[in-house]
Amino acid sequence: MTERTSFDSHRPPSRELLDDCVHCGFCLPTCPTYVINGEEMDSPRGRIYLMDLAERGEIPLDRTMSAHIDSCLGCLACVPACPSGVRYDLLIEAVRPQIERHVPRTRIDRLVRRAVFAVFPHPARLRVAAVAGLLYRRLGLAASLRRLGVVRRLPAQVRAAEELLPPVRFRSLFGRMDAVVPAVGERRMRVALLEGCAQRVLFGDVNAATARVLAAEGCEVVVPREQQCCGALSMHAGREDEAARRARRLIDTFERHEVDAVVVNVAGCGSSMKEYGELLRDDPAYADRAARFAASVRDVSEVLAQLPPRAERHRIDARIAYHDACHLGNAQGIRQQPRDLLRSVPGVEVTDIPEASICCGSAGIYNLVQPDAAEELGRRKAAAIESTAPDVVATANAGCLLQVRRFLTTDVTLVHPIQVVDAAIRGVPLGEERR
């Protein structure tokens, strides 16, 4: 081991993991940034090369290095594509905190990140921001500011945030879930549901649908009241301490409930929670508990895949384009279950999207901090989706829903897969299931 490494000693990427890369390039066509700009440094192979050089102390941790680490969406499409089994997921997660600690960010980048982390993980604050956003739209401010060209002159990051705000209703912003939703009929499982932070404010409908479907399929659903953000956004942005703090708190909260599984309906949260064991491995008080907790985490489609359908589904005639969220497909290997879930509804035709492995550009806070690349990827994804002429687009991640909605040009219903099943069980038309 060289002593001249550019990384600090706190969990740097390991030499063994770096050595696994044989430089074959099979990752290149799966990498969104490489697909866009064709530059080696913005490919997984190139990024690993840079990490390797930094580990050997041959290049410093500076703005050049951070530019190419920051440009990575963390979509992990390269991981299943790698024949040598390189754990790019572990590598990038080890390097981001190093960048965060050692490379000063530009002023605007710092401000945007600070703002994002001051608002998104805090439902109360996000609710205030969302209300302000709704008023801004309802009062016609949005249209007039656009007309005046004010929006165009805003920094791209702010413009992105403005355009990402979904059409939520005041009522759903303030909706609350019951603490316990009893199983319908004989109980098959007892599960705890993660409400999510941005999820509960912007997609309360999805949470409600999730609880209803689980209950209809025989699950007693506990919704721990005091739960907070799971730390996924922090973890994906390299804010390791913050992520660890949030992970500990979430474990504390959920450990109070005796359940068979912790159920998540946001791909990004689920993938992070399944990695708690890794995140807290050096914390003696939490390492074992974190590993146990992580092992109990399930995406809602995984849980339902294990429960043969009991509740009757009414027919929904729709052609549904299913978009694999990166943190579900690539990070958790869950591709079949959501499709099977959709197909459990009579009349549903599930279609795959061309270029399915290329990320939509949402990627945690990526579309807020790297707006240009995110916009190009968003347009590309929307075009790919529309090429399949769907009636409905289904995807199991809050970020993807926001991002795809922003770039779709045609009038397509956008839902979480669980909402399709919920509508089918309740016999209501899809897209109008809100009460």
Next chain:
Amino acid sequence: MVIFRIVEMTSRAVGTSWPAELAAVLGPDSVITDPARLRTYECDGLTGYRVVPAAVALPRSTEEVAAAVGVCARHGISFVARGAGTGLSGGALPVADGIVISLQRLRRILHVDPVNLRAVVEPGVTNLDISRAAASHGLYYAPDPSSQQVCTIGGNVAENSGGAHCLKYGFTVNHVLAAEVVLADGTVTTLGGQSQHLPGFDLLGAFVGSEGTLGIVTQVTVRLLAKPAQVRTMVADFATVAAAGDAVTAIVAAGIVPAAVEMLDNLAIQAVGASTRSVYTADTAAALVVELDGPPDDVAELFDDVQRICRDQGSTKIMVAADAEERALIWQGRKAAFAAVGRISPNYFVQDGVVPRGRLAEVLGRIAAMADEAGIRVANVFHAGDGNLHPLVLYSEADGEHDRAERLSTEIAELCVELGGSLSGEHGIGADKACSMPRMFGEDDLATMLRLREAFDPAGLCNPGKVFPTPRLCGERPGPYRPHPLETAGVIERL
């Protein structure tokens, strides 16, 4: 000595204003000169050779490629074209003080012509994307290197790439109808044409497989084929590698031309088994993948014949792919095998030699004996049907096995030549095997090749130092990157 002239040409002094000129013609976003970023271009799929270029240019069109080459020509700067950087012979290894011209921004499929069975594409399009674009017409592009999902058609043209199905369908050279190329002085010209047969010298034929030494291809017209009506695939296990080799000989001797015949030995199967949903038998000594395609009746009859021959040759188990998904799994395992070896060995060399098919069993036996003697493991996964071997010499750099492994690898390539075969079947000579060229070719042969090269590129700026032996290259011992003792001691550092 004529063959050594190229080196003198490349060491010409580099002018000072060229980076600005390059940025002016391509735009600043398309020129990389930052030292850290340049490092990521210092090698291709063969990481043993590393040279940091002076700059990387990322043109977006033929005109921009021509303009970049024009700057090089005016300033006497060497340049190396690079596609996806998956080559295994160091063909895209940069030249010190030279420029790498990346073609990764020329990625458009310009035209698919289902009536005349052809497609016009830019060089940065991946091999597999051509077939994807043609699929809706029931067509595909036949040559299929194992890296086809990554490697680009420009690199395929440069290397005359092969692949599993080249046994029946031929190599890249048989599937390229025309190529627009930028010559070393910056002129743009088209080689070949729309018809299969053109009068005059076959300049396109010379260009395909020239490993980037004659110019840069900027547009390729490829032939498309109708997808075969039926494809059937089997995996036949054998108790010994020699028996599998004999089975290959017997199949071809029976007059059957399979679409592909591939062999994996036990070590290769272990590697594949560790990485994908493997359909291969974990403990078999060797497996043959045999694929037949064509009209259903012919395929059915010949498929039975092949199974009978395999059984006659002592096959211990035959698995027939039940559907397209199982066939895909067989190929997925085979095509990812090289990289999968990374899971069973920290380091390895990929060899690429050819032997006459009838001597397969013999050469495999001798390789095994040589490996035993050296105390080094050799995995075999290769295109058995055309005798194109890919021995993978496994070693551990950390355990000091490098030199022994490298010697063994070279001996295997030389054994192929000795048995009447070739140094390379499809990976090219590149930087890796340039020094071995005199083993296969006489001085007159090499001098003649150089005269052709000089007719295209009199100043020797186009990918110098590749294919032909040079004193600098062959005087030094090539091999993977090893830190200089002074570097390890922290006295000097490498940029």
